[in-house]
Every structure is written in C-alpha cells, then in structure tokens.
Amino acid sequence: MKLTFLGTSASKPTKERNVSALALEFDQDNKWYLFDCGEATQHQLLKSYLSVSKLNTIFITHLHGDHYYGLPGLLSSKTLDDSLSTLSIYGPLGIKKFLQCSVGISEEKLGYKLDIIEFKSGDEFKFDKFSLKVLPLVHSIESFAFYIKEDDITNKINEEKLRALGIKPSALYGELKRGKRVEFNSQILEPKEFMLKPVPGRRLIIAGDNSQPEILDDYLKELDLLVHECTYTQEVYDNLPVKFMHTTAKDLGSTAQKMRVKNLIANHINPRFNKNSDMDIDVVYNEIKQKYKGKLFIANDFDVYELNRNALIKKLKHKGSLSSSSAIILD
Ligand SMILES: [Zn+2]
Numbered sequence: 123m124k125l126t127f128l129g130t131s132a133s134k135p136t137k138e139r140n141v142s143a144l145a146l147e148f149d150q151d152n153k154w155y156l157f158d159c160g161e162a163t164q165h166q167l168l169k170s171y172l173s174v175s176k177l178n179t180i181f182i183t184h185l186h187g188d189h190y191y192g193l194p195g196l197l198s199s200k201t202l203d204d205s206l207s208t209l210s211i212y213g214p215l216g217i218k219k220f221l222q223c224s225v226g227i228s229e230e231k232l233g234y235k236l237d238i239i240e241f242k243s244g245d246e247f248k249f250d251k252f253s254l255k256v257l258p259l260v261h262s263i264e265s266f267a268f269y270i271k272e273d274d275i276t277n278k279i280n281e282e283k284l285r286a287l288g289i290k291p292s293a294l295y296g297e298l299k300r301g302k303r304v305e306f307n308s309q310i311l312e313p314k315e316f317m318l319k320p321v322p323g324r325r326l327i328i329a330g331d332n333s334q335p336e337i338l339d340d341y342l343k344e345l346d347l348l349v350h351e352c353t354y355t356q357e358v359y360d361n362l363p364v365k366f367m368h369t370t371a372k373d374l375g376s377t378a379q380k381m382r383v384k385n386l387i388a389n390h391i392n393p394r395f396n397k398n399s400d401m402d403i404d405v406v407y408n409e410i411k412q413k414y415k416g417k418l419f420i421a422n423d424f425d426v427y428e429l430n431r432n433a434l435i436k437k438l439k440h441k442g443s444l445s446s447s448s449a450i451i452l453d
C-alpha cells in the first residue's frame with residue numbers, strides 16, 4: 123500500500139508546499155484514490171508518477187477551499203486528456219451543488235460519467251479492496267476522517283501441505299480455494315484443511331482538519347497508520363490572537379502515544395514553518411516526538427510512503443522521472 127503526498131500545507135500554498143491532496147494505492151491494483159483535492163492538485167500530479175486516467179475515486183474531507191478547490195480544473199483536464207473512465211467523488215453535503223455550479227456554469231461537457239455521493243457521519247462504503255467509514259471530527263465546519271480497512275486475504279492455499287501429498291499446482295488448487303471438496307487418489311480433500319489463516323488487511327485513518335485528535339480514540343487502537351493534520355506547535359497556537367480549530371503538535375503526539383498508534387504521518391503544516399524561517403519543520407517534529415514514541419514522519423510534498431502488511435512503514439524516494447519502478451527506500 124502506497125501513499126503519495128501531493129499537498130501538505132495548511133490554508134494556502136507556499137513555495138515548498140501545495141494545499142491538501144493525498145494519493146492512496148493498493149498492492150497489485152491498476153487504479154488509485156485521491157483524498158482531498160486542493161487548488162492545483164492537477165499540477166502536482168504532473169510532477170508525480172500518478173496518472174489521472176487511473177484515478178478512480180476522490181474523497182473530500184470537508185468544504186474548506188484548501189481541500190477541494192482543485193476539483194473543477196482536474197475534472198475539466200480529465201476530459202481534454204481523453205480519460206473517459208467513470209470518476210466517483212465522495213464529499214460532505216454541498217459538494218454536489220459546488221460541482222453542479224462550477225462545472226455546469228461553464229457548460230462543461232465532461233464526456234465521462236461523474237458519480238457524486240454526499241456522505242454523512244457514520245456512513246460506510248465498500249470498494250474493490252477495502253471498506254471505508256466516515257468519522258466525525260471537530261473543526262469550524264463539518265469535517266471528517268476516513269477509516270480505511272483493507273480486505274483480509276482469505277483465499278491463500280497451503281501449497282506446502284498439498285505438495286507433501288504429491289499434489290502439484292493444478293485446477294484442483296482452484297477448486298479447493300473456491301471451497302469445493304475434491305477427490306484425489308480416492309481420498310476426499312476438505313477445503314478448510316488446506317487453507318492458510320487469513321492475512322489481516324491494513325487499517326489506516328486519513329483525517330481532515332480537526333482540533334481534537336482524541337475524538338478518534340476508538341479507532342486508533344489496532345491502527346497501522348494515522349495521517350493527521352498538525353497545523354501548529356503549542357506555543358504558536360497559544361499566542362494566536364484568533365484561535366483556529368486545528369491540532370497542535372503536542373496534542374497530536376499525546377493522543378498518538380496514549381492510543382499506541384504504530385505509525386503517524388503529520389501533514390497540513392502552517393506556512394510559518396518553512397526552510398527560510400527560524401522555525402523550520404523540525405520544531406513540529408520535535409514537539410510531537412516529546413510525547414510520541416512510535417514511528418513519525420512530517421510529510422513533505424511528493425513524499426511517498428509504503429506501508430507493508432506488518433505495519434512497517436518506509437519512506438521512498440524517487441529518482442529522476444518519478445517512475446514508480448525507480449523508487450528506492452530511504453528510511
Ligand atoms: Zn485545511
């Protein structure tokens with residue numbers, strides 16, 4: 123499973139970071155999923171190895187501009203690129219009106235089927251390789267997290283055991299996988315005796331803007347990866363003249379540690395934390411780390427992470443043309 127961060131800035135783009143967008147790919151799949159689509163996400167895609175023609179579904183966490191203003195441009199370009207596969211968009215109430223207005227007013231003929239699904243808190247959806255549940259967050263407008271549970275692998279056959287009986291890979295393997303009893307050398311083989319234990323699917327949360335990470339507590343146990351905003355350090359937040367409803371590094375670290383989250387990737391970074399300021403991103407990292415002892419990354423634009431089935435996460439770096447085959451493991 124691979125996550126590609128296409129935008130990691132909070133509220134507005136900077137020279138280092140674009141606004142929110144994150145791509146998710148499952149193993150051995152020929153499509154990918156987009157979480158949030160801030161302005162200029164399509165430009166970010168041009169610099170990545172991802173192709174719009176393989177984009178299957180878009181999920182929008184909430185209707186603040188930095189999370190969805192990139193939709194009309196992306197939808198329009200998809201038509202011009204002759205990418206005519208169906209696209210689904212899941213978003214909160216209002217997403218339909220926004221798209222009907224922005225696409226409709228320019229009399230855009232998309233040329234492909236656009237499915238728009240407005241969800242509410244608690245809704246669950248089933249996809250090709252995973253299920254997704256919509257969880258409520260605490261923000262200045264309705265905002266949501268997506269709890270993603272990859273399907274367990276349940277049809278792995280015990281080849282070793284079959285070979286030991288002298289049965290080589292054949293159509294018989296398929297019959298057993300499908301749960302059928304099979305006769306071999308006048309012996310009846312029961313399918314359940316030849317199936318391996320199910321391999322559990324990975325669990326992750328991709329959260330939108332949120333001021334109270336602990337609202338996710340019930341879902342953080344057993345979680346393989348949490349992707350959560352971390353807009354401020356505590357000191358910066360305490361000195362804000364007007365408070366915005368976002369998470370501080372201290373609160374995020376405390377919650378992740380309390381719930382023993384295995385891996386944490388923080389994103390949605392306030393523009394004041396940048397290379398040219400005296401507060402670079404290390405300040406955010408160190409504040410989370412003071413509380414949280416698990417594996418932590420602060421996402422940068424174009425970071426690619428691979429989460430394996432043992433909940434180990436690796437940051438990949440792409441050489442040259444950003445083709446997925448040239449990925450090397452960094453950390
Ligand atoms: Zn935001």
Ligand SMILES: [Zn+2]
Pocket residue numbers: 184186261331
């Ligand atoms: Zn927001």
